[in-house]
Amino acid sequence: MEVNILVGGAAGQGMDTVMNLLGKALVREGYGLIYNKDYMSRVRGGHNFSRLRIGPGTPWSNVETTDILVALNEETFNLHRSCLSPSGRVIFDPEHFELPEDEDRGVPVELRALAKEAGGAIMANTVAVGALLALIGLNIKGVKKLLDETFAGKEGVAEQNVKALTAGFKAAESYCSACFNLPPKAENKKRLFIDGNQVLGMAALASGCRFLSAYPMTPSTGIMNYLAAKSANYQVAVEQAEDEIAAINMALGASFAGVRALTCTSGGGFSLMVEGLSLAGMTETPLVIIVAMRPGPATGLPTRTEQGDLGFVIHAGHGEFPRAVLSATSHEDAFYRLNKAFELADHYQTPVLFLSDQNFADTHRAVDPFDFSRVSYNRHIAGDEEIEKPYNRYRLTGSGISPRIIPGSLEGEIVLVDSDEHDEKGNIIEDAKTRRLMVEKRMRKLNLLTEEMDEPDLYGDPHPELLLIGWGSTYGVLRETVDALTTLGRKTAMLQFTDIWPLPQKRLRNLLPQVGQVFCVENNSTGQLAALIYSETGLKVDGNILKYDGRPFLPHEIVKEVDEYVQG
Amino acid sequence: MFKAKDYMSGETAWCPGCGNFQIREALAEALSELELPPHLVLICSGIGQAAKMPHYIRANGFNGLHGRALPPAVGARIANKKLKVIVESGDGDSYGEGGNHFIHNVRRNPDIAHFIHNNQVYGLTKGQASPTSDQGMKTGVQVSGVTVPALNPLAIALVLGAGFVARCFSGEKEHLKETMKEAINFPGYALVDILQPCVSFNKINTHGWYKKRVYFPEIKDSGDWSAAIDISRQWGDKIPLGIFYKKPRPTFESSLAILDGKPLVSRPFNPVEIAAVQDEYL
Numbered sequence: 001m002e003v004n005i006l007v008g009g010a011a012g013q014g015m016d017t018v019m020n021l022l023g024k025a026l027v028r029e030g031y032g033l034i035y036n037k038d039y040m041s042r043v044r045g046g047h048n049f050s051r052l053r054i055g056p057g058t059p060w061s062n063v064e065t066t067d068i069l070v071a072l073n074e075e076t077f078n079l080h081r082s083c084l085s086p087s088g089r090v091i092f093d094p095e096h097f098e099l100p101e102d103e104d105r106g107v108p109v110e111l112r113a114l115a116k117e118a119g120g121a122i123m124a125n126t127v128a129v130g131a132l133l134a135l136i137g138l139n140i141k142g143v144k145k146l147l148d149e150t151f152a153g154k155e156g157v158a159e160q161n162v163k164a165l166t167a168g169f170k171a172a173e174s175y176c177s178a179c180f181n182l183p184p185k186a187e188n189k190k191r192l193f194i195d196g197n198q199v200l201g202m203a204a205l206a207s208g209c210r211f212l213s214a215y216p217m218t219p220s221t222g223i224m225n226y227l228a229a230k231s232a233n234y235q236v237a238v239e240q241a242e243d244e245i246a247a248i249n250m251a252l253g254a255s256f257a258g259v260r261a262l263t264c265t266s267g268g269g270f271s272l273m274v275e276g277l278s279l280a281g282m283t284e285t286p287l288v289i290i291v292a293m294r295p296g297p298a299t300g301l302p303t304r305t306e307q308g309d310l311g312f313v314i315h316a317g318h319g320e321f322p323r324a325v326l327s328a329t330s331h332e333d334a335f336y337r338l339n340k341a342f343e344l345a346d347h348y349q350t351p352v353l354f355l356s357d358q359n360f361a362d363t364h365r366a367v368d369p370f371d372f373s374r375v376s377y378n379r380h381i382a383g384d385e386e387i388e389k390p391y392n393r394y395r396l397t398g399s400g401i402s403p404r405i406i407p408g409s410l411e412g413e414i415v416l417v418d419s420d421e422h423d424e425k426g427n428i429i430e431d432a433k434t435r436r437l438m439v440e441k442r443m444r445k446l447n448l449l450t451e452e453m454d455e456p457d458l459y460g461d462p463h464p465e466l467l468l469i470g471w472g473s474t475y476g477v478l479r480e481t482v483d484a485l486t487t488l489g490r491k492t493a494m495l496q497f498t499d500i501w502p503l504p505q506k507r508l509r510n511l512l513p514q515v516g517q518v519f520c521v522e523n524n525s526t527g528q529l530a531a532l533i534y535s536e537t538g539l540k541v542d543g544n545i546l547k548y549d550g551r552p553f554l555p556h557e558i559v560k561e562v563d564e565y566v567q568g
Numbered sequence: 569m570f571k572a573k574d575y576m577s578g579e580t581a582w583c584p585g586c587g588n589f590q591i592r593e594a595l596a597e598a599l600s601e602l603e604l605p606p607h608l609v610l611i612c613s614g615i616g617q618a619a620k621m622p623h624y625i626r627a628n629g630f631n632g633l634h635g636r637a638l639p640p641a642v643g644a645r646i647a648n649k650k651l652k653v654i655v656e657s658g659d660g661d662s663y664g665e666g667g668n669h670f671i672h673n674v675r676r677n678p679d680i681a682h683f684i685h686n687n688q689v690y691g692l693t694k695g696q697a698s699p700t701s702d703q704g705m706k707t708g709v710q711v712s713g714v715t716v717p718a719l720n721p722l723a724i725a726l727v728l729g730a731g732f733v734a735r736c737f738s739g740e741k742e743h744l745k746e747t748m749k750e751a752i753n754f755p756g757y758a759l760v761d762i763l764q765p766c767v768s769f770n771k772i773n774t775h776g777w778y779k780k781r782v783y784f785p786e787i788k789d790s791g792d793w794s795a796a797i798d799i800s801r802q803w804g805d806k807i808p809l810g811i812f813y814k815k816p817r818p819t820f821e822s823s824l825a826i827l828d829g830k831p832l833v834s835r836p837f838n839p840v841e842i843a844a845v846q847d848e849y850l
């Protein structure tokens with residue numbers, strides 16, 4: 001009953017436009033959906049595609065099967081034909097290419113010609129949206145309204161687009177009108193149609209972040225774009241730094257001066273930030289760093305996905321200092337989770353790393369509006385009466401947390417932070433005793449952070465025979481996998497880590513010994529979470545299910561690998 | 569009212585006879601004469617002998633990483649425009665390890681005074697060549713002498729559009745102090761390259777060597793860029809001191825409309841008040 005749509009073409013052909021229009025219109029109608037992008041690191045040419053899956057319910061993952069293929073070029077048809085369901089349809093422009101003789105699922109729509117008639121070839125995508133609407137039996141009202149909103153104030157543009165839309169609808173209708181039944185609507189209430197980077201950008205705003213410095217790097221750049229667009233109205237300063245070293249050091253300066261600060265990057269940029277990360281640990285300056293992973297090493301596959309930097313992020317930085325590492329699992333959770341990152345950074349005065357990846361960053365999903373009253377804003381700034389005078393930035397305390405004041409806020413008191421080992425005042429020292437005390441003070445905060453970590457999310461059978469462990473953005477695909485395996489009669493559950501470091505261990509220690517078969521599922525080639533679990537707990541999983549071709553997992557791939565393992 | 573000695577704190581770890589002492593005194597006097605209370609001054613530095621300054625001057629301090637003194641200074645300025653931000657660091661720190669930040673902050677033009685203790689050598693790491701070392705200088709690493717020409721920070725800054733470019737000498741303390749005051753008051757990025765003898769590791773550019781060469785050229789029009797370029801290129805038998813160029817242009821802060829009004833750090837925040845930001849995704 002679900003409907004799967006794939007739109008493909010060359011970079012620059014505007015697959016996003018199609019999916020954004022259609023997706024948003026469907027979500028407004030109440031349909032549950034997910035849409036993700038597979039694109040190349042180039043601006044023109046090549047092969048890009050997007051997949052959109054419509055309910056029932058709100059899907060957690062895309063699948064390979066395609067019901068409607070919109071082939072903006074012949075290559076798309078050739079590459080994806082094998083995934084087209086027997087009753088599927090292909091929308092194509094006969095002006096560009098013809099389908100082979102043995103292909104009877106074609107819906108020829110003169111995308112370019114109709115667009116030109118409506119006012120310009122550029123609207124070929126709008127024609128395609130019209131055709132798609134006809135196939136899924138949805139009237140054009142919703143998309144028309146969106147077009148009016150999008151082009152408000154641009155004389156005639158909306159009208160032309162509506163003309164293109166209608167033309168596409170009519171052309172496709174004569175071939176197959178409503179030949180796909182939409183599933184029941186997922187929700188009656190209003191929902192958001194939003195991607196991962198937008199969720200994180202919004203979460204930063206909601207957390208009172210007032211400063212972002214970063215250097216563009218896919219797939220993190222969307223966060224920068226989001227905050228830059230909001231800068232004027234929401235009082236967040238956004239600065240494109242000259243490099244990632246500047247980015248993290250600027251953010252540290254802003255945080256030191258008292259505002260919530262953020263930087264974001266991907267693995268390569270994070271490599272440049274590592275000395276700054278260590279500085280955050282040493283100076284005890286709060287900082288949130290979003291690392292949106294892509295496949296490495298080096299430049300790797302810039303626009304694709306991987307979970308290859310878990311070990312790197314946990315261990316990055318010279319010397320020993322406390323940190324927390326959290327990850328983005330679902331859109332719903334990530335909003336509140338990034339808020340938690342800001343809260344932890346301020347509370348424990350230390351860097352907090354937040355792991356995302358291209359799969360999360362670029363996936364749109366229908367989600368309930370976020371509850372801003374659930375967002376916390378506790379700065380943990382000490383008042384005049386809470387500090388001993390003269391003020392010492394690094395006062396030794398039982399918790400390891402020293403009262404923090406904002407420089408300039410209290411007359412007569414100054415704040416000195418230092419990258420060298422220092423005494424309570426912040427002055428350089430070299431004596432052994434102070435060094436030992438300061439190391440212990442900083443590391444006491446790690447014990448406290450351990451208490452703050454949420455146990456991994458458990459989903460599925462409460463007494464599973466088969467357990468899948470994952471972290472980060474594989475949450476959705478693992479849920480779908482658990483459901484699929486359960487339908488096949490397997491007692492399956494999943495354990496998904498959102499907070500990863502310090503590793504929460506209770507659930508692992510309880511559950512693992514009771515379950516017959518445990519697999520760790522990761523988008524990397526070495527099984528980094530499995531290795532971490534082993535090094536922290538001594539617990540071993542029975543096998544790793546790994547994918548490292550730069551593409552996100554699809555549910556059937558995991559089911560297949562589980563089957564192979566189970567059958568030996 | 570704070571006297572110069574009120575700004576002096578901490579026990580210095582510099583070699584006796586080092587030019588850094590006069591720079592420290594000049595800075596303390598400048599801050600005192602400008603009547604800047606310590607809690608509203610922030611000194612950012614990197615790592616090196618010069619970069620120890622935040623430990624010896626009573627003010628807020630961010631003693632960060634080698635080469636990275638400028639970025640935190642910029643971040644702090646954005647967060648709290650009420651802070652007077654001064655960057656104190658060495659020639660290696662500012663022009664070598666931190667060269668990229670130097671270049672881009674001249675362009676950015678934040679309201680920061682940048683005081684570079686230019687001893688033409690890496691002091692803290694015991695005497696290797698710095699970007700400003702003269703050609704031919706022999707060190708434990710440059711065993712056959714420095715082969716590449718020295719970097720000219722003043723000319724670079726001018727070419728990049730700096731609004732305030734000056735050279736001082738630690739041995740001319742009064743001039744240094746007055747120049748520091750002008751740099752601190754200057755709206756925008758102000759570069760003061762301070763010739764500073766390193767008694768331990770620079771046996772060429774000694775106090776006497778500088779003393780013999782420095783002079784104060786008459787600067788008729790400090791807004792004359794071409795004249796400034798000419799002066800900035802003088803080096804050798806005669807080394808000019810003074811404010812070669814002074815002409816404000818719009819600061820980085822003034823280009824950020826959101827900084828109008830209260831400093832960012834003083835603005836209240838309540839998450840529920842911005843809940844409507846998500847409506848665009850409905």
Ligand SMILES: Cc1ncc(C[n+]2csc(CCOP(=O)(O)OP(=O)(O)O)c2C)c(N)n1
Nearest residue numbers: 615616617618634658659660661690691692
């Ligand atoms: C990333 C990094 N690289 C190298 C060093 C070692 N180091 C410390 S200070 C310094 C050079 C200092 O020279 P300069 O900035 O001219 O300061 P000076 O000591 O001469 O005042 C070096 C290379 C370091 N601390 N960090």
Ligand code: SF4
Nearest residue numbers: 583586617691766767
């Ligand atoms: S090594 Fe040179 S610069 Fe450093 S304190 Fe000694 S004399 Fe001064």
Ligand SMILES: [Mg+2]
Nearest residue numbers: 658659689691
């Ligand atoms: Mg030096």
